[in-house]
Amino acid sequence: MRSRAGLPAPVITIDGPSGTGKGTIAGRLAALLGWHVLDTGALYRCVGLAAARRGVPLDDDTALGALANGLRIDFEGDRVLLNGADVSTDIRTAGASEQASRVAACPAVRRALWRLQREAARPPGLVADGRDMGTVVFPEASVKIYLDASSQVRVDRRYKQLKQKGMDASLPSLTRDLAERDRRDRERALSPLEPAADAVVIDTSALGIESVLAAVLAAVRQVLPDAEQRGAEPGAEGRGKQSTEQPGLAPEQ
Ligand code: DC
Secondary structure, three states: OOOOOOOOOOEEEEEOOOOOOHHHHHHHHHHHHOOEEEEHHHHHHHHHHHHHHHOOOOOOHHHHHHHHHHOOEEEEOOEEEEOOEEOOOHHHOHHHHHHHHHHOOOHHHHHHHHHHHHHOOOOOOEEEEEOOHHHHHOOOOOEEEEEEOOHHHHHHHHHHHHHHOOOOOOHHHHHHHHHHHHHHHHHOOOOOOOOOOOOEEEEOOOOOHHHHHHHHHHHHHHHOOOHHHHHHOOOOOOOOOOOOOOOOEOOOO
């Protein structure tokens, strides 16, 4: 199995703006392959939440870097634990999205999370979703996917998602928030959101999840024809086909 330059296991990266289905596709793909999955947006959300709770200014790079280095973030199935407490719902509010987007512009936070993200690459393989997985965190990834969609479609998807969860949602404010976060993600100096030069770009505007998954699987099988066998091997430390376990990320010692 190919695992390029220095990585202990092959990595598939899935990048793109919010509302393109990255998280769903990453989870489904990892389950199919029997690989680990890492939702890197949740890491930024945890840092933003911890900063807001502790009153750390969201533009204080040094303080935010120290904070990020000291957090323990664990994934247990669909649950996200921040220093042992379940924050799965707290990190998905509109406020938490805004806080995450702001701390994500801080170089010290990105440096702290870079190390944690790299450590998540473990056998039999990792599917990592985010904004800079293919460009900055795993430039040597075996397969790089970039999912895109029109702003309108992404706002509509987010609206439906929030409503389904019984959360408050208003289309005008979601439209404003998405435009602002897109701008911040794309224009920040460090690790801006952009497709890697060697990424497979898929516009999901008119596609359902199954069609996107089929396109992603086709791209993966071209480069890694034995990806599924690897995850199914006896003794593979992967997630197992049905498991949703993600690697635990401990603070810097
Ligand atoms: O994917 P998400 O909406 O959960 O991400 C939350 C925020 O974190 C979003 O504003 C972009 C930022 N982010 C980032 O800058 N880099 C990543 N690898 C993942 C997320």
